[in-house]
Amino acid sequence: MDVVQVSRIVPDGGWGWVIVAAVAVINMTNQSILSVFGLLFGGELRMHENTFTAALITNLNSLALNFSGLFIGPAIKSFKPRNVAATGCLLVFFGLTVCSFATEIWHFIVGYSFFVGFGLGLISPSTFMAINSYFSSKRGCAVGVSLAGTGVGQVIIPHVVRYFLQNYGFRSAVLAMAALSLTGLFGAMFLKPLNPPVTHNNRKHMRLLMDKEDKNQNSALQAIVVQPAQKKDPMPQTVLEPSKDASLCSRMGHRLAQALDxxxxxxxxxxxxxxxxxxxxxxxxxxxxxxxxxxxxxxxxxxxxxxxxxxxxxxxxxxxxxxxxxxxxxxxxxxxxxxxxxxxxxxxxxxxxxxxxxxxxxxxxxxxxxxxxxxxxxxxxxxxxxxxxxxxxxxxxxxxxxxxxxxxxxxxxxxxxxxxxxxxxxxxxxxxxxxxxxxxxxxxxxxxxxxxxxxxxTSKSIETTYTMPTEQATETLHSRS
Known part of the structure; x- marks a missing residue:
């Protein structure tokens, strides 16, 4: 659906760099967890003997992460990116806590695949939206710096995981990673919106769209009725009663296609x-x-x-x-x-x-x-x-x-x-x-x-640009002569 856009002045910096640093912290303590899956869970899952099970867990994690894109848009519109990112951090914490007490494969699927995957799916677009509102020409550099936080985590986290695994065991290592993910809440506190957000009532917006489509449909039906009446069709009422179920299905399908582009x-x-x-x-x-x-x-x-x-x-x-x-x-x-x-x-x-x-x-x-x-x-x-x-x-x-x-x-x-x-x-x-x-x-x-x-x-457009003035000058000379 189309939403009215409000023009905002993009500072290309300022508080935006604080947001970039906050997003880097969130990425460092949450997104980098994906890179240590094999090191953290490899011994418990016996990956050297059975890679298929570990692949199933990581692939289901990616499935939950990516399919969260179906409804991340309405979530960001209805709530602030700060709240969405904080919710994602809490879900990552809860999923890793479940994994620390896991004794069966399905425990890892529930904890890591679904809760951690869904949480990371909320974090990525919400943090990008926060950065996007503060930067225009420097957006690429800002995104690169924020993503560098993930790389910093990938440098530090493997050594932290190895230390806890060697000295305290699997459960303590996973609980340490769960506690570390809560650091993302501190970063989410700084995701301040640029301007007061535009109030977006999804129900009201949908109702207005439905009323507009109903008016358009009624006007079209009236045009259809007038035309048979002018031709003195003895049974014009057969066109007046369209199938309500078919109309509803077509409208819902049209809205779904528009929402998902x-x-x-x-x-x-x-x-x-x-x-x-x-x-x-x-x-x-x-x-x-x-x-x-x-x-x-x-x-x-x-x-x-x-x-x-x-x-x-x-x-x-x-x-x-x-x-x-x-x-x-x-x-x-x-x-x-x-x-x-x-x-x-x-x-x-x-x-x-x-x-x-x-x-x-x-x-x-x-x-x-x-x-x-x-x-x-x-x-x-x-x-x-x-x-x-x-x-x-x-x-x-x-x-x-x-x-x-x-x-x-x-x-x-x-x-x-x-x-x-x-x-x-x-x-x-x-x-x-x-x-x-x-x-x-x-x-x-x-x-x-x-x-x-x-x-x-490009070459054709350049040739056209240079030939048109010449032709116009030639026509002018002929007209003068």
Whole structure:
């Protein structure tokens, strides 16, 4: 539905930088929990023996996280982003507390998959909305700095988890992570709205829309009745009584299509974008889950070196989340091209990891993995925003989240089954590379074709601009003569 927009002055800074720091704290203590799933729950779930179960838990977590996009819009409209983010932090805390007392697989599914996943799904868009209201031209840098908080957490959290696991055991380690997630409430306190929010009554707005549609429908019916009356149709009443059930269903379907912006699905390029990003997202989640166990069981590294390699990945991710937006904005590289380059870089790093057990090469590929991962994370929503019109952006982001939720449960489970069936982390890495290669092979010719077409259109417009004054001058001379 369309909501009246109120013009606001965007300061491009000021209190906005305080909000960026607060969002970085929230991301550091909540979003980074996803990266330590394998390290935190691997021993309890015996991931080395059964990867399928762990993949099911993480994929259901991603399913809950992404399908929260169906109703996150009304939640942010009805409540402040501050309240939505605080609710997400509380749900993460409750889910991890449930996991600390878990004795069965379904306990982990309820605690981690649904409560933690749903909580993280509330945190991400609400914090983005808070930043978005304070920044315009510096929005990319602000988002990059806030996402760097996740990278800082990925550097620190693995060592904290390893310390608690070695000294206090599994339950104390999970409870420590649950307590740490409550730090996000402190960050949510600073998510102050730029201006007093516009009162948005969803029920009243829906009632006004229904009244407007009813008036339009009645006027159309009156026109239909007048036309048969002029032709002296003996039974004009047969047109007057439309099916009320059919009318209600069509109106509800129309409203649903408008709310979700389903007309975007008519665009084949949009399908390519959301499916490709969902495949990269699924591959990244599976890699995050198996990477520490690959280092431990295939490369033969001890737990301290494994934690160091994970910190190297996170450190490179942090640096490039800060630098990459500045570089791409200055060079004006399209967001989707940067995303594609990051995908190709992740494919390259995993190929080298699958073929070596040398520690220097593993560290170098860990750096490359962090660098290329930042390119896909930062440019995810930016790629959608560059393709969709501003009034369709919210629907585009929601459809992208839904695509991730569907593909992560299908392709992600297949990757977990491949690891269990082959009993090899190397084959699992190759399977991830097949997914990434598919995206590269589909996107590359399409992006190249669109670039060539845009270049031709630009050259034609330039030629038209220069030829039109010449033709006008020639016509003027002829008229004077």
């Amino acid at each position: 389903l007309e975007l699905l008519k665009d084949i390029v949009f399908w390519s974008i959301i499916v490709g990003m969902a495949l990269v997202y699924t591959s990244t989640i599976n890699f995050t889950m198996v990477f520490p166990h690959f280092l431990e069981h295939t490369a033969g590294l001890d737990s301290s070196v494994v934690a160091f390699c994970m910190s190297v990945v996170a450190g490179a991710d942090i640096v490039f989340r800060l630098l990459l937006p500045c570089i791409t904005d200055r060079l004006r590289i399209p967001y989707r091209v940067v995303f594609l380059m990051g995908t190709a870089g992740m494919l390259t790093s995993r190929l080298f990891l699958a073929e070596t057990t040398s520690l220097p090469i593993i560290i170098a590929m860990s750096v490359l993995t962090g660098m290329t991962k930042s390119a896909t994370v930062i440019n995810n929503n930016l790629t959608i925003s560059a393709h969709c019109r501003s009034e369709k952006l919210a629907g585009g982001l929601g459809l992208s989240m839904i695509a991730k939720g569907v593909i992560v449960i299908l392709v992600g489970q297949m990757l977990g089954w491949i690891r269990d069936y082959s009993n090899s982390y190397v084959i699992c890495l190759y399977a991830q590379n097949v997914v990434l290669l598919l995206v590269v092979l589909v996107w590359t010719p399409e992006i190249y074709y669109r670039f060539r077409r845009q270049s031709r259109n």
